[in-house]
Amino acid sequence: MKIKKELQAVCAGFGVKAGGYQSTWEEIQTLATVHSVGAVVRDFEDWMQEYRGDDFSQGAVSKYLHVAAERLGVDSVGSAASAKSPEVVSLVRELVYAADGQLSFIDKQKIRLAEVLKEFSSAEILSVFKTWLQDQDLTDTKNLTFLPGKFVQVVDSLAYCARRRGEEAKKTAALREAAVAQLQAQAESERAEAEKKKLADEQIFDPLA
Numbered sequence: 001m002k003i004k005k006e007l008q009a010v011c012a013g014f015g016v017k018a019g020g021y022q023s024t025w026e027e028i029q030t031l032a033t034v035h036s037v038g039a040v041v042r043d044f045e046d047w048m049q050e051y052r053g054d055d056f057s058q059g060a061v062s063k064y065l066h067v068a069a070e071r072l073g074v075d076s077v078g079s080a081a082s083a084k085s086p087e088v089v090s091l092v093r094e095l096v097y098a099a100d101g102q103l104s105f106i107d108k109q110k111i112r113l114a115e116v117l118k119e120f121s122s123a124e125i126l127s128v129f130k131t132w133l134q135d136q137d138l139t140d141t142k143n144l145t146f147l148p149g150k151f152v153q154v155v156d157s158l159a160y161c162a163r164r165r166g167e168e169a170k171k172t173a174a175l176r177e178a179a180v181a182q183l184q185a186q187a188e189s190e191r192a193e194a195e196k197k198k199l200a201d202e203q204i205f206d207p208l209a
Contacts, residue, residue, distance in 0.1 A: 001025060003032040006041045011060050014048050019059015027065055035072045043071055046108045050149030071108070082114035083107045091122045098130050102138055105148045112152040120159040128158040 004025050011018040020028070032040045047064055056063060082088060091113060092105050105113070116125060132151060137143050 001029060003028055003037050003040060006037060007044055007061055010041065010045055010048060011056075014060075016048075016056040016060050018061050019056070020061040020065075024059075024062050024065055028061065028068070031068055031072060039072060040068070043068070043108075046106060047071065049106055049145070050109065051146050083110035085114060087117055087122065088114045091117065091125060094122070094126050095129055098126065099133060099138070099147075102144055103148050105152075109148050109152045113155070116152075116155050116159065119156075120163070124159050124163060125155060128155065128162050131162075132158060 007028065008018045028040065044061075044064055047067070048060065051060075051063075088110050092110060095105065096103055113125070129151060132154070136147055138147075
């Protein structure tokens, strides 16, 4: 099985165990038949770059198989173009700048960012990235290699939660402002009523009235 030898060679190059049961390799062979051996090998190498530093105790190929179909299902031509779009290029530059140049995003990760940009703005993505980055260890050089991959996996949920929190905060602020306005209007009405009553009382007791 050519694909098996190819992926085992990639794993050896990364110094990790390939692993995989017979059924695992049969599924990998099916993917290779559909997408070609070269496409699967290239995607596996990209995926390994994203997860460099993982010990893959259960085998790298088995873990890759969980995401392989989704990754390979992306249109390669359209994806390559989206990864090089001005908006994606600009966003990636800002992300790298926010990380002081310590991170590097590969094309697969840029493609994922391009998908997320269809729903969330660059500003939203950059904002959640800065918050997320504060909880990451940037002193470990091995960690730096797979941080971009970790981020693109969670960016959609992070951006969604941030947007929801923002919307809820605006709604709460609007309700607070409405309550304050209502109290102010009520106080003004009571003040005017008191002033009117005071004038009426003064007219009753004014001998010249």
